Structures are given as C-alpha cells and as structure tokens.
Amino acid sequence: SAVISQKPSRDICQRGTSLTIQCQVDSQVTMMFWYRQQPGQSLTLIATANQGSEATYESGFVIDKFPISRPNLTFSTLTVSNLSPEDSSIYLCSARPPGLAGNEQFFGPGTRLTVL
Amino acid sequence: DQQVKQNSPSLSVQEGRISILNCDYTNSMFDYFLWYKKYPAEGPTFLISISSIKDKNEDGRFTVFLNKSAKHLSLHIVPSQPGDSAVYFCAAKGNFGNEKLTFGTGTRLTIIP
Numbered sequence: 001s002a003v004i005s006q007k008p009s010r011d012i013c014q015r016g017t018s019l020t021i022q023c024q025v026d027s028q029v030t031m032m033f034w035y036r037q038q039p040g041q042s043l044t045l046i047a048t049a050n051q052g053s054e055a056t057y058e059s060g061f062v063i064d065k066f067p068i069s070r071p072n073l074t075f076s077t078l079t080v081s082n083l084s085p086e087d088s089s090i091y092l093c094s095a096r097p098p099g100l101a102g103n104e105q106f107f108g109p110g111t112r113l114t115v116l
Numbered sequence: 117d118q119q120v121k122q123n124s125p126s127l128s129v130q131e132g133r134i135s136i137l138n139c140d141y142t143n144s145m146f147d148y149f150l151w152y153k154k155y156p157a158e159g160p161t162f163l164i165s166i167s168s169i170k171d172k173n174e175d176g177r178f179t180v181f182l183n184k185s186a187k188h189l190s191l192h193i194v195p196s197q198p199g200d201s202a203v204y205f206c207a208a209k210g211n212f213g214n215e216k217l218t219f220g221t222g223t224r225l226t227i228i229p
Binding site: 001004006009031033040041042043044045048056058092094096102103104105106107108109110112 | 118120148150152157158159160161162165167205207209214215216217218219220221222
C-alpha cells in the first residue's frame with residue numbers, strides 16, 4: 001500500500017480566488033491522479049499527473065481551470081482557479097504504488113473545499 | 117452517461133447477518149473491478165478487487181462476485197460488523213491504455229447492532 005497525505009484538509013474560499021492543494025506520497029510513484037467528488041456524487045477523475053510531462057486531463061476538465069504540477073515522483077499539486085460555488089467539492093489525490101499485481105489506487109484523505 | 121451504477125443509495129443490515137452490495141456496469145471494455153469503503157472525512161480505502169477472468173474473489177469476510185454476461189458485480193460481507201458502516205463505492209478500469217477508474221455513486225451501508 002501507500003500512505004498519501006493532502007494539505008489543506010479543508011478550506012473556505014471566496015469566489016474568484018484560487019486554491020492549491022498539495023499531495024505527498026510516501027513512496028515514488030509514476031502516476032498520481034486527481035479526483036473530484038461533488039456533493040452526493042461519485043468520484044470523477046480530473047487528470048492524471050505524470051512526472052516529467054504534462055498532465056492528461058479528462059473530458060470536461062481543462063488546464064486553465066485545474067493546473068497541475070508534478071515536480072518529482074512523490075509530490076503533486078492541483079490548483080482550482082477562479083473559484084465559483086460550483087467548485088465546492090472534495091478533491092482527492094491517489095496513486096498506484098509500484099510492484100502491485102493489481103490495479104488498485106490508494107487515496108489521500110481529501111480536501112474539502114467550500115466556495116462562498 | 118453513468119457507466120458504473122449502484123442503484124441502492126442505502127442499505128441497512130443487522131449485525132452478524134450478510135450485507136450484499138450491488139453494482140452494474142455498461143461498458144464491456146471494463147476488465148478490472150474494485151470496491152472501496154469510505155468513512156466521513158476520510159479518503160476511500162481499497163477493499164477488494166477482481167479481474168474479469170475470474171468470477172469470484174474472497175478476502176476474509178469480503179467476497180466479490182462478477183457476472184460478466186449480466187455486467188453485474190456484488191460485494192458480500194459476512195458476518196457484518198458495526199465497523200462496516202460506511203459508504204461503499206464500486207469502481208471499474210478498462211483496457212484503454214490508461215489507469216482511469218470509473219466510480220459508481222456509492223451505497224451507504226448501516227449495520228444495526
């Protein structure tokens with residue numbers, strides 16, 4: 001398994017500002033993933049963050065709104081830009097540790113964002 | 117387009133009995149399925165998975181069954197314990213050349229002491 005931490009755990013932000021979420025993994029991983037869980041909804045993949053290359057975004061998510069950094073094999077950040085109340089969600093990062101036989105991903109505790 | 121569906125938003129089960137959580141999918145390209153458990157204010161925790169080449173996988177109190185022809189999987193928990201009260205998500209991964217997991221909307225399981 002992998003231990004994944006996120007900062008901040010929660011935040012309340014004003015409309016039009018931005019929030020940067022940090023994700024730290026306790027082992028080196030090739031890919032890290034950012035998900036969003038809107039209230040009462042399932043988890044939706046925003047993007048896959050590969051070290052040394054541009055993030056790969058899913059349909060409906062764009063780099064200008066959700067810029068991602070991946071400076072090394074244990075760390076990534078997700079910025080949610082130009083916030084609106086519709087961005088109020090839980091944002092989760094995950095990673096798939098190397099050497100696993102299966103396809104399971106391990107998740108951080110999430111960041112609960114409320115936009116006023 | 118919800119490709120992974122959990123049609124029961126909630127389920128209540130007596131302690132000691134069997135809990136059965138169901139999940140249906142529509143995309144025949146999915147070839148790997150996972151169950152996660154989520155407590156409030158925590159991230160999802162991996163429980164058990166199954167590859168499409170199998171129809172059953174068991175790990176302690178947890179068993180996952182896969183019926184490919186029906187595009188249906190289920191998670192059995194027996195015996196159910198109060199600590200099992202949580203939201204359960206099924207997820208699927210396809211042979212698409214990426215690691216994307218597609219999640220269902222979750223089922224809230226409550227174990228009644």
